[in-house]
Amino acid sequence: MAKPSIFSKDYEKRMRVRKKRIVFAVLILVVLVIFATIYIRGIFKNFTGNTNNVKSNVVSNKNETKDSNVTKQQTTTPNKEEKKEQQYNIQLSDGTNVNAVYETKNNEKTFKNVSPAESNVFYSISPNSKSMVLLDSKAQSIILLDIDGNKQDITNPKYVSTNGTEITKESQLSAQPDYMWCSSPRFVSDDKIAYISQLPWIGKNTKYIWTENIKDKTHSLIQGIEGEDIKFDKITDKGLTVIIDGKTMYLTSNDSISE
Template sequence: MGKPSIFSKEYEKKMQRHKRNKVILIVACLMVAVLVVVYIRGAFRDVVKETSKVKNNIVSENKQTKNNTDSQKSSQPNTQTKSKDAASQNSYKIKLSSGKDVSLIYQVKGNDKVFKADSSGTYDVSPSGKNALLFDDKSQSILLVDANGNKQDITNPQYVSTTGTVIAKDFQLTNNPGYVWCSSPKFIDDNNIAYVSQLPWIGKTAKYVWIESLQNKNHVMVQNIEGEDIKFQGINEKGLTAIVDGKTVYLTASGSVTQ
């Protein structure tokens, strides 16, 4: 746009129009510049938003993948731990007359249940592991538990002397609570157990060893063992180990005693 001649008749009018057009042009340029800036900033902000959104989605997906992996790991059973826990949880709880519960631990081997030996001596396990012996000291009762958890009291309920005199367990313990009717039951083999008793004497403090057959429930006193202190230990090739007043002897199911 050329500048009008100063000698023109419409100089003033043309100058005003020239100035107005110039202002309009400047304002238009400024508006275009502002619009360009606004557009660029908006586009940049959108890009930033989209970038942030994509980033967040990636983080979220990674986190979800990790959570799923952790969940799968936690849901998969640890075979070794499960096996160990299962072995420790297989047990039969037997309630004694004192109200105390005793757990008899067993393991499953194939289709068979086998009792585990008790290191604390709370109960005794037969050589085959098919049965366990538990002594209820309050009632002086010998309890036999089979591999299916069936319990039976195998205590001798009465003693019949050679003269025919009958001494009932309950009567004797009621009148003399300190009397040892039976104690410390132990397996000699799968079919016979040994226990300590003051029978057949009533007025003596000496103790004796009796053998009970689990098949016919017969009780037979071992003739060659007598002492004030009798303790049973483990079974070896000689038989059941017994410590009688500090002396070690070995007892077999037939009643024979060797040193």
């Protein structure tokens, strides 16, 4: 707004109008500044609030995820079945040390094998995996091991013929070291093993099958079965597989033989 000339005839009137317009313009400007300030503060407040909400949601989600993971671990850990292998040490008569390896799962022990594998020790595990027999080949002894590590020699210590003649294992092997007193012990059932022997004959190379009840330690000769070459194989529904001079037969837990 231009300032009126002091020499104008209505100078004072025009100055009053000019001052009113200036005051009005200033008031309008102040009002606009106030409204602008309020508006900007409101936007900033809303933005800050939204940001805090986002942060809060992120933290909440993280906590929920963490809690979810903890719950998952707590529910899955008890169902995990841990297997742990341990072993019983056995020293054979020739000084060799072998290990009867067993596994513990759900607090239950079961035999797995004999280590080291290169020891070539003949062994057999019962069908329920709670017992193991090993052959100490030098001493010709059958060692029975239960799942708690208790060990005992279950070899037949002597043979008594029908006429009362007694032959002990010690005396026979001392006189004839190559004689087969017992060999290849193999489980037929949880309570019975079979083994190969030249008993009851002394002067023959023919071999026979014997069984032993490991509970009462009684030994029985399987009648009518003999051969120059006898081998045991796996257990089937028919019984323990026996190969006699190339012929396959089956031995059951009640000492019967079938083809």
